[in-house]
Amino acid sequence: EPEVTQTPSHQVTQMGQEVILRCVPISNHLYFYWYRQILGQKVEFLVSFYNNEISEKSEIFDDQFSVERPDGSNFTLKIRSTKLEDSAMYFCASSNDRYNNEQYFGPGTRLTVT
Amino acid sequence: GENVEQHPSTLSVQEGDSAVIKCTYSDSASNYFPWYKQELGKRPQLIIDIRSNVGEKKDQRIAVTLNKTAKHFSLHITETQPEDSAVYFCAASKAAWGGATNKLIFGTGTLLAVQP
Numbered sequence: 283e284p285e286v287t288q289t290p291s292h293q294v295t296q297m298g299q300e301v302i303l304r305c306v307p308i309s310n311h312l313y314f315y316w317y318r319q320i321l322g323q324k325v326e327f328l329v330s331f332y333n334n335e336i337s338e339k340s341e342i343f344d345d346q347f348s349v350e351r352p353d354g355s356n357f358t359l360k361i362r363s364t365k366l367e368d369s370a371m372y373f374c375a376s377s378n379d380r381y382n383n384e385q386y387f388g389p390g391t392r393l394t395v396t
Numbered sequence: 397g398e399n400v401e402q403h404p405s406t407l408s409v410q411e412g413d414s415a416v417i418k419c420t421y422s423d424s425a426s427n428y429f430p431w432y433k434q435e436l437g438k439r440p441q442l443i444i445d446i447r448s449n450v451g452e453k454k455d456q457r458i459a460v461t462l463n464k465t466a467k468h469f470s471l472h473i474t475e476t477q478p479e480d481s482a483v484y485f486c487a488a489s490k491a492a493w494g495g496a497t498n499k500l501i502f503g504t505g506t507l508l509a510v511q512p
Contacts, residue, residue, distance in 0.1 A: 313498075315499065315500075317500075323504075324485065324502045324503065324504045324505055325432075325440060325485060325487075325500075325502040326502070327499040327500060327501065330498075330499055338499055340499075373439065373440070377498075383428045383430075383489055383498045383500075384430070384442060384445065385430070385442070385500060386442065387432075387439040387440045387441070387442075388439060389438070389439045390439055
């Protein structure tokens with residue numbers, strides 16, 4: 283069964299550094315999402331992406347964040363200048379149907395900012 | 397604003413008993429309600445979902461019910477097994493037209509512990 287994949291599984295970075303988190307959505311999916319989960323808390327929506335543009339973003343997704351689909355398979359989340367409070371698990375998700383909206387999550391990237 | 401409340405935050409049951417987790421949503425336009433199971437350090441896994449045109453859906457030992465009037469939906473697990481132990485999240489979303497995507501608004505999670 284196809285799955286969403288993410289790399290790296292764990293990223294440690296220093297405050298102020300740029301990080302890029304990578305995702306490969308399920309191949310026939312068209313709708314892509316990033317969520318984050320701070321340790322012990324609920325999953326929070328960051329941004330959604332369709333047809334090569336952002337569809338919606340949350341207030342968390344400020345100017346330090348950007349997303350890109352550089353080719354036909356990858357979907358990336360960039361944080362330009364990381365802060366301590368960016369430490370969290372970042373999940374990519376994808377779906378193939380906007381109405382039915384079954385979103386399948388990747389294994390996550392644990393980002394630790396020191 | 398959009399919000400999903402989830403109760404209880406922790407639930408401990410004996411193996412073989414039933415477990416019920418309840419959620420309430422605020423946005424009356426919500427029309428899709430999935431449930432995710434998350435084991436420690438793993439990805440959230442979709443286990444069952446329900447759409448607003450249906451009141452109940454069942455898949456083997458798990459079922460979900462939806463009360464649109466009260467804006468409540470619930471997850472029911474029967475004959476619980478130790479492998480059901482995990483954090484369960486409810487979520488809500490609404491169909492967005494014109495090509496927009498549908499974000500999931502998650503509840504705060506329920507830690508279910510099934511005691512053997």
